[in-house]
Amino acid sequence: MTKRTPFIAGNWKMNLDHLQAIALIQKLSWTLSDADHDFSKVEVCVFPPFTDLRSAQTLIEAEKFELKLGAQDLSKHDSGAFTGEVSGAFLSKLGVGYVLIGHSERRQYHAETDEVVRDKVAAAWRHNLVPVICVGETLEELETEGQSAVPVRQTLAALAGHETLGEFVIAYEPVWAIGTGKVATPAEAEAVTKAIRASLKESFGDEVAQSRILYGGSVKANNVAGFLASGEVDGVLVGGASLDAEEFAGIARLQKHIVL
Ligand code: PGA
Secondary structure: OOOOOOEEEEEOOOOOOHHHHHHHHHHHHHHHHHOOOOOOOOEEEEEOOHHHHHHHHHHHHHHOOOOEEEEOOOOOOOOOOOOOOOOHHHHHHOOOOEEEEOOHHHHHHOOOOHHHHHHHHHHHHHOOOEEEEEEOOOHHHHHHHOOOHHHHHHHHHHHOOOOOOOOOEEEEOOHHHOOOOOOOOHHHHHHHHHHHHHHHHHHHOOOHHHOEEEEEOOOOOOOHHHHHOOOOOOEEEEOHHHHOHHHHHHHHOHHHOOOO
16 A cells, blocks of 8 residues: 555634734744654645735745645636636645645535536646545534545545546535534544545546545644554644644644554
């Protein structure tokens, strides 16, 4: 089995203006370089709001930080009369490499259906962005359908109907664990990750099944190691704890807690 590079993603959500973004990125990068963090062993990516991206890009390039840059969303269209939307083309130009798609907050508050998610995945690939496709079940779905059914269904829906597949990352985030302090157990995260991987293998073959699958939902420095320990979960998508440089650096330094 090929060894997948762990991916630590910080989803800032609608927090921090561009000046605060500069301060956080500086502190995070210095904290990690002081700790001799090896970015080739554990990839670290921040997902600030759109308005912070240009400042973040300038800083990362000027200081030669190894931190990766991501966006929280993109339009399914490339350009045109879509007021308020942001094209993948613009994100690419800003040095953005990854884009979150179908986060549960967008599915819930912005009516993003599986179809919209799939179209946005296609848009990401058209602009050389790696989509981080977020999937996960609500508490109600957990009770009626069990834990894996919805994440597997959402994963396959996002990847259906494309002529060819580009690189992608799946982020399994149980909706009931996001921002609630309720965390899935490592065993639960592992079971769902395995189910997603098995469905990728069945539908698309071995190579696609080697895509990275992350866990997200109330991840902190003190619980990250449990999720990565089995080798099934390839990283974490972190919300609240990514706004604190020390805490997020602690999460990124997970190799200090476990042998990878
Ligand atoms: P949380 O958010 O870490 O604050 O639970 C995770 C996410 O929404 O990506």
